[in-house]
Amino acid sequence: MARLAEVSTATVSRVLSGGKPVSPEVADRVRVAAQDVGYRPNPAAQTLLRGSSRTVGVVVPDLGNPYFAEILKGVASEAAATEHHTLVAGTDEDPEQEYRSAIELARWVDGLLLCAPRMSTPRLREVAEAARRLVLINRVLRHSAVGSVVVDYHLGVRALCEHLASLGHKRIAYLQGPTAAWSDQQRQRGFRSPEASGLTIFRVPCGSTLVDGQAAVDEALTYKPTAMICFNDHVAVGVLSRLRELGLSVPGDISVAGIDNAPMSAHTDPGLTTYAVSTIELGRQAWERFTPRVTTATTHLQGELVIRSSTAPPPHRPHR
Amino acid sequence: MARLAEVSTATVSRVLSGGKPVSPEVADRVRVAAQDVGYRPNPAAQTLLRGSSRTVGVVVPDLGNPYFAEILKGVASEAAATEHHTLVAGTDEDPEQEYRSAIELARWVDGLLLCAPRMSTPRLREVAEAARRLVLINRVLRHSAVGSVVVDYHLGVRALCEHLASLGHKRIAYLQGPTAAWSDQQRQRGFRSPEASGLTIFRVPCGSTLVDGQAAVDEALTYKPTAMICFNDHVAVGVLSRLRELGLSVPGDISVAGIDNAPMSAHTDPGLTTYAVSTIELGRQAWERFTPRVTTATTHLQGELVIRSSTAPPPHRPHR
DNA sequence: GGAAATCGGGAAAAGGTTTACATCACGCTA
DNA sequence: TAGCGTGATGTAAACCTTTTCCCGATTTCC
Numbered sequence: 082m083a084r085l086a087e088v089s090t091a092t093v094s095r096v097l098s099g100g101k102p103v104s105p106e107v108a109d110r111v112r113v114a115a116q117d118v119g120y121r122p123n124p125a126a127q128t129l130l131r132g133s134s135r136t137v138g139v140v141v142p143d144l145g146n147p148y149f150a151e152i153l154k155g156v157a158s159e160a161a162a163t164e165h166h167t168l169v170a171g172t173d174e175d176p177e178q179e180y181r182s183a184i185e186l187a188r189w190v191d192g193l194l195l196c197a198p199r200m201s202t203p204r205l206r207e208v209a210e211a212a213r214r215l216v217l218i219n220r221v222l223r224h225s226a227v228g229s230v231v232v233d234y235h236l237g238v239r240a241l242c243e244h245l246a247s248l249g250h251k252r253i254a255y256l257q258g259p260t261a262a263w264s265d266q267q268r269q270r271g272f273r274s275p276e277a278s279g280l281t282i283f284r285v286p287c288g289s290t291l292v293d294g295q296a297a298v299d300e301a302l303t304y305k306p307t308a309m310i311c312f313n314d315h316v317a318v319g320v321l322s323r324l325r326e327l328g329l330s331v332p333g334d335i336s337v338a339g340i341d342n343a344p345m346s347a348h349t350d351p352g353l354t355t356y357a358v359s360t361i362e363l364g365r366q367a368w369e370r371f372t373p374r375v376t377t378a379t380t381h382l383q384g385e386l387v388i389r390s391s392t393a394p395p396p397h398r399p400h401r
Numbered sequence: 402m403a404r405l406a407e408v409s410t411a412t413v414s415r416v417l418s419g420g421k422p423v424s425p426e427v428a429d430r431v432r433v434a435a436q437d438v439g440y441r442p443n444p445a446a447q448t449l450l451r452g453s454s455r456t457v458g459v460v461v462p463d464l465g466n467p468y469f470a471e472i473l474k475g476v477a478s479e480a481a482a483t484e485h486h487t488l489v490a491g492t493d494e495d496p497e498q499e500y501r502s503a504i505e506l507a508r509w510v511d512g513l514l515l516c517a518p519r520m521s522t523p524r525l526r527e528v529a530e531a532a533r534r535l536v537l538i539n540r541v542l543r544h545s546a547v548g549s550v551v552v553d554y555h556l557g558v559r560a561l562c563e564h565l566a567s568l569g570h571k572r573i574a575y576l577q578g579p580t581a582a583w584s585d586q587q588r589q590r591g592f593r594s595p596e597a598s599g600l601t602i603f604r605v606p607c608g609s610t611l612v613d614g615q616a617a618v619d620e621a622l623t624y625k626p627t628a629m630i631c632f633n634d635h636v637a638v639g640v641l642s643r644l645r646e647l648g649l650s651v652p653g654d655i656s657v658a659g660i661d662n663a664p665m666s667a668h669t670d671p672g673l674t675t676y677a678v679s680t681i682e683l684g685r686q687a688w689e690r691f692t693p694r695v696t697t698a699t700t701h702l703q704g705e706l707v708i709r710s711s712t713a714p715p716p717h718r719p720h721r
Numbered sequence: 722g723g724a725a726a727t728c729g730g731g732a733a734a735a736g737g738t739t740t741a742c743a744t745c746a747c748g749c750t751a
Numbered sequence: 752t753a754g755c756g757t758g759a760t761g762t763a764a765a766c767c768t769t770t771t772c773c774c775g776a777t778t779t780c781c
Binding site for chain 1: 767771
Binding site: 088089090091092095101102104107126129130131 | 732737
């Protein structure tokens, strides 16, 4: 203990952590000594006593997905601003691992940020019990001390549909997200009103990745749609790539729209029309849900339609 | 202490963690009790005593950059496989924050994975002292107990140059990475031999992001190059986007090549010629450097040239 | 001038787990 | 049969801080 080198034992604590009254010269002496010896309080000991690790956990399906990477970035940055650390875990889209990682991380952290589209509600509830504080992304759970930040995807989908309808589209393929994903169901909700207004939606099983998008195009085309709405921008990029392979022009032959406004979406060819969601804001809101004062309610985040050049009026005659 | 509910105190430890001899029936009783009470050992206490937190730290310039996201993913996955956790910090490309984050994280973790292109060598050495174990990405440091995983970028650059030269290119613009970044210097090394062989390289200040690429194009074009090599794929995507705006066709009017083979590079239009580096392998290698047995040397990782459609012979007459 | 209040500092306990050491019983061998 | 070794369990110390309680000293108010 470097503290002996100077004055005492508990005074060091007062100087370094507590805002307790300490005489200036003593405080200085302590600081100098700490500097000299390179003294650093042991985080484990601090955590043990304080009962708080000053750490938040982030569990997402895929760390490689730019969408989650952005959220992680937002949270990590907010956390760092208040001397907190960020523990991460990727779950490889596996519900079982979502659960295990969440439970495991919950032991360590003060607050857990969980994006687990596939976890069953009962298990989610278990996690809620295990975590001191839980914030869900794109999911809700009736439980005290659980906050949620959800993007109103149904609004996004509806806006995209209205945009496409106003261009004259009638037949739209929707490339679905992962089966049973909560946020996919939200998107599906958004089709109700457009469908009632005469739009025809063809639902095509797909997924959430670039490769999924690429693979789902051929099936989607069998419905002869004039436009495609993709589960997210990631998928849309895969779709654009496959359409190019097939020699179809976008938006000449077919229009394509994504959701999320991923960083790359402004730079695809053509630029991707999408429903923009601010991941920064999402991360910020999520972080705010950790602070005790906030009544742990659900925050709804609205995006906005970003119209780029991947959508246009349908061709006069169906392609092919 | 839930343990009192059953038998004793230390026996619980023996059952749950140590492989110490315990009679089967007692072990069962403990397990059942733990299950009932939902008992979980306190990680802080374990860490305090064990002297190891079973945690590794990852510090990267930008968590939103897919390249680092992939590395993080690789490490987190390897870590999870051995019951370790992953602590992350983004530094927003700020050398000062690189240092602070690294030092701070070093207190918590068993091993630190550091990607700090801009940190000065003396500070890097300080971090090496503070960390129990340090692994550097794309950087080397003469110091015991410091491992490195570096990509041989000079080989990549040379390969790209040779590829372009074989297509007939003579004037190549290189869009530089962040000033003073170690890995940019490595790339620059790769130009020596091509320059000696008669290739002309124009160096253009740029950066590491999509937006940097977009912004640097105009200056690069003033040199009237027939090809551009970009610091990384991220930059290249920005370049493609700007060239499209300017009405220049790739590779018709000008060839473009990136470095890293980011996930999106196969799906740009045109597909990006690049020097492919396996981030998975990088993460794996980095993780291996944490295990004590490895003689903490530098691992050199070689990529391979991936030729897609963004490179082609130069136009017969210089554009414009 | 004396007593009370306030401020600064020191000693010790607490926080939950692991592990070394001590204890105890049982079985095997001489 | 007695002694010794082995395997199972309990006890207590150690890990490293923070924080509470308490005491001494200085200042202020009556």
